Amino acid sequence: MAERVIYATYDDDHVLLDGAKKLVADGVHITDVFSPFPIHGIDPVIGVKHTRLGIVAFLLGLFGLTLAIIGFRYFMIHDWPMNIGGKPNFSLLENYPSFVPVSFELTVLFAAHGMSIIYLLRNKTLPGMPADNPHPRTTDDRFVMEIRLSDNAGFSSEELHQKIKGTDIIEIEEKDYVVIK
Amino acid sequence: MEFQISDKAKKVIFGTIGVGLVAFIIGAIMDSGSEQFTTRLFSNFLIDGFFFFAIALGALFFLALQYATETAWSVMIKRIVEGVASYVIVGIGVLAVLFLVITLMDGAYTESHGHHVGHIYAWMDSEIVEHDALIAGKAPFLTKWFFWMVTIIYFATYFLFYRGFRKRSLQEDIEGGTKIHMKNYAKGALFLVLFGYFSSTSSWHWIMSIDAHWFSTLFGWYVFGGMWCTAMTTIMLVALYLKKKGYLEKLSDHHIHDIGKWIFATSFLWSYLFFSQFMLYWYADIPEEVIYYHFRFEHYKVIYWGMFMINFIIPMVILMSREAKRNAGILAVVCLIIIIGHWTDVYMLITPGTMGEFGNIGLIEIGLFLTFAGIFTFFVLNTLTKAPLVPKNHPYLDESKHHEI
Numbered sequence: 001m002a003e004r005v006i007y008a009t010y011d012d013d014h015v016l017l018d019g020a021k022k023l024v025a026d027g028v029h030i031t032d033v034f035s036p037f038p039i040h041g042i043d044p045v046i047g048v049k050h051t052r053l054g055i056v057a058f059l060l061g062l063f064g065l066t067l068a069i070i071g072f073r074y075f076m077i078h079d080w081p082m083n084i085g086g087k088p089n090f091s092l093l094e095n096y097p098s099f100v101p102v103s104f105e106l107t108v109l110f111a112a113h114g115m116s117i118i119y120l121l122r123n124k125t126l127p128g129m130p131a132d133n134p135h136p137r138t139t140d141d142r143f144v145m146e147i148r149l150s151d152n153a154g155f156s157s158e159e160l161h162q163k164i165k166g167t168d169i170i171e172i173e174e175k176d177y178v179v180i181k
Numbered sequence: 182m183e184f185q186i187s188d189k190a191k192k193v194i195f196g197t198i199g200v201g202l203v204a205f206i207i208g209a210i211m212d213s214g215s216e217q218f219t220t221r222l223f224s225n226f227l228i229d230g231f232f233f234f235a236i237a238l239g240a241l242f243f244l245a246l247q248y249a250t251e252t253a254w255s256v257m258i259k260r261i262v263e264g265v266a267s268y269v270i271v272g273i274g275v276l277a278v279l280f281l282v283i284t285l286m287d288g289a290y291t292e293s294h295g296h297h298v299g300h301i302y303a304w305m306d307s308e309i310v311e312h313d314a315l316i317a318g319k320a321p322f323l324t325k326w327f328f329w330m331v332t333i334i335y336f337a338t339y340f341l342f343y344r345g346f347r348k349r350s351l352q353e354d355i356e357g358g359t360k361i362h363m364k365n366y367a368k369g370a371l372f373l374v375l376f377g378y379f380s381s382t383s384s385w386h387w388i389m390s391i392d393a394h395w396f397s398t399l400f401g402w403y404v405f406g407g408m409w410c411t412a413m414t415t416i417m418l419v420a421l422y423l424k425k426k427g428y429l430e431k432l433s434d435h436h437i438h439d440i441g442k443w444i445f446a447t448s449f450l451w452s453y454l455f456f457s458q459f460m461l462y463w464y465a466d467i468p469e470e471v472i473y474y475h476f477r478f479e480h481y482k483v484i485y486w487g488m489f490m491i492n493f494i495i496p497m498v499i500l501m502s503r504e505a506k507r508n509a510g511i512l513a514v515v516c517l518i519i520i521i522g523h524w525t526d527v528y529m530l531i532t533p534g535t536m537g538e539f540g541n542i543g544l545i546e547i548g549l550f551l552t553f554a555g556i557f558t559f560f561v562l563n564t565l566t567k568a569p570l571v572p573k574n575h576p577y578l579d580e581s582k583h584h585e586i
Contacts, residue, residue: 040585054503085464097460 002176003150004157005031007134008164009171010143013039019167020045020145026163029151034138057115064110068103148177184428184565194559201551208544216291217539220299223289224535225545226279227301229553231387232411232527234272235404236557239412240265241343242376248346248369254439256581257432260570261419263350265412267564268557269343273336276387280332284325301535304393316393323393328386335383342372350572357574380405391534395473399458404530406451410492411523413443414516419561421509421516429570434507435586441506448496448519451526455489477529480538485529491522524550 010016017039020030030046033039043050073092076082076099081089088094120126135144145164152160157174164172186194212218244262247255255262283289288305291298303309304316304323311317321327345368353361381401389400397403417440423429424437462470477485495518505511532540572578 050503058501085466087464097456097463100456100460 002178003148004174005149005177006147006157006160006164006172006174008145008147008167008169009135009173010145010168011141011170013037013143015168016143016145017042017045019164019169022167023147023163027154028147028160028163030145031148031151032146034133034135034144034146036139036141036143039143053115053119056118057111060114060118061107061111063114064106064108065103067110068099068106071106072099072102184423184562184570186559186562186566187426190562191559194555194562197551197558198555201548201553201555203548204544205548205552208546208548212543212545216293216298217536219291220289220301220535221540221545223279223283223301224531224540225549226275227387227535228524228527228531228546229549230272230275230279231531232524233268233553233557234276235408235527236411236415237266237268237272238339238380239408239410240416241269241339241346242373242380242409243412243416244346245342245369245372245376248365249373251366251577253577253580254436254584256572256575256577257429257436257584258416258420258440259350259572259575260565260568261416261423263347263568264561264564265415265419266343267347268560269339271556271560273340277332277336280329280387284329299535299537299539302390302393304390319393322386323390331382331386335379338375338379342368342375351568353575354569354573359576362576380408388530391531392473394469397458397462397470397473399454399461403451403454403458406447406454407523407526410444410447410451411520413440413447414519414523415561416440417444417512418516418520419565421513423565423570425509431571431582433584435584436581437509437512438503438506438586439584441500441512444516444519445496445500445506448492448500451523452489452493452497455493476538477533481529481533481540484525484542488522488525488529491518492526495519495522 008019010019013035016033016035020033020042023030024045024047033042033046035042042048069092077089077092077095083089084098087098092099124132131139133139133144134146135142138144147160147164149157149160155163161172161174209218209222212221215221240262244259244266246252247259247262283301284305287307288300288302290300290303290306290309300306304319305325305328309316310320316323346365349361349365349368384401384404385396388404389396417437420429420432420437420440424432459474462474465471495515499505499511499515505515528540528542528546575581
């Protein structure tokens with residue numbers, strides 16, 4: 001049997017947040033929330049772990065910096081030393097002040113672009129990828145809560161429906177869980 | 182809840198002032214025989230007078246910035262910012278007396294056995310200027326009357342704006358409404374414009390003119406960067422202290438996190454300006470410009486680079502993560518390190534120019550720093566006792582209470 005999932009739709013982010021708090025207090029596990037914009041304070045309520053994107057950005061920045069230093073060492077010191085204003089072109093360390101701006105730029109370039117691309121990849125939202133949200137209007141003015149029955153083994157489907165209906169929803173729907181694409 | 186300085190805090194503050202004074206006096210007695218003694222005293226009063234004045238001025242600037250940008254989150258720490266800024270009154274007094282004495286002594290120029298041993302503002306001595314075409318060419322900027330004219334304008338502006346902001350802030354507690362808010366908005370924007378000019382020109386007059394032959398167009402920003410960073414650090418320390426003592430229960434981790442971001446960002450701003458100034462001179466390598474750095478590298482290598490590394494690397498590495506910006510223990514340690522680091526920065530701005538290669542950090546420096554730090558802390562905390570810690574009728578108060586990031 002396919003996994004069953006309940007989608008509860010709200011038309012206001014604060015109503016959804018209050019509903020989520022109430023449901024979680026009742027012991028319901030909310031798998032995910034879909035919304036057109038970030039809902040402040042929803043992460044700790046539904047138990048979403050803090051993003052690791054910051055660590056990714058740091059590593060990418062480190063990668064950019066390393067690449068920059070290796071590049072300078074090869075281009076400007078080893079392969080083709082150039083005399084620019086009489087600055088020491090035989091030593092990476094002594095000539096390093098002139099390389100600082102480019103080191104900074106490459107660090108930022110790799111961190112920023114890499115972070116954006118990895119973010120889009122991880123969310124599967126690169127341009128052209130099929131949409132993954134359960135309700136098309138979650139990109140416009142609807143807020144949807146996803147509750148999987150397998151995550152809430154302690155409750156029957158009817159009990160869950162009963163609980164969710166007590167939270168000012170505007171629409172509720174139960175269907176087979178399908179992973180799009 | 183009204184804030185009261187606890188007896189324990191009073192003991193610590195007065196103890197610090199006492200220890201500082203004793204250290205200062207012992208240091209002064211030990212050093213009184215040396216040729217640079219007078220110069221060293223003046224340098225120290227200028228370093229600490231300016232350093233603590235700059236913290237208050239940075240806070241005043243931050244207050245104006247929050248008004249001009251109508252920032253909501255910072256309403257919760259507004260009284261802390263005002264408290265730190267209130268020290269401008271003392272700072273102005275200290276600097277005014279110091280400048281007056283220096284002016285009366287023709288730039289505190291001292292001689293021993295017929296040769297020049299040190300000065301604060303050599304350009305105030307007409308005998309030197311007579312034989313120095315470079316300084317003479319900088320008249321009327323580097324003349325006593327011009328120095329005093331603009332210094333009085335700076336002091337008057339800072340004092341009046343501080344008094345105005347404080348008065349309206351207390352008035353808002355009683356009256357409410359948005360009229361005062363809009364007035365603060367306009368005055369804040371006006372202050373930013375004036376401060377943009379004054380922060381640069383005042384640092385040229387007060388600090389850059391110590392090395393009268395040398396100049397840097399970026400100097401004002403550099404001093405301003407350090408000032409802003411220290412101000413944010415001090416605001417953070419006061420906020421952490423109040424929170425630890427159980428005041429300001431609405432001051433959440435989110436507010437602390439935001440101040441932490443400011444410390445992180447302004448540390449970068451300062452480091453960026455340090456490096457921008459350094460790199461241009463390093464690259465051009467023009468003798469009369471590069472002498473400034475050459476002299477510091479030759480005689481103060483460890484302290485100069487150590488100061489830069491502390492002020493740049495420590496905030497960057499430690500405050501990068503989100504958790505560190507929400508951890509009171511880590512923050513307090515980093516803040517104290519930054520304060521000492523930036524004091525060393527001001528020390529490096531002034532001492533090599535006044536003392537030449539004879540500058541060192543001994544009992545006089547440490548003692549006077551502790552004395553000033555104690556007076557500063559007492560004055561700031563004392564201002565905090567005079568008004569409720571949370572503003573009552575600020576239009577964005579509710580938004581700040583629910584601030585979340």
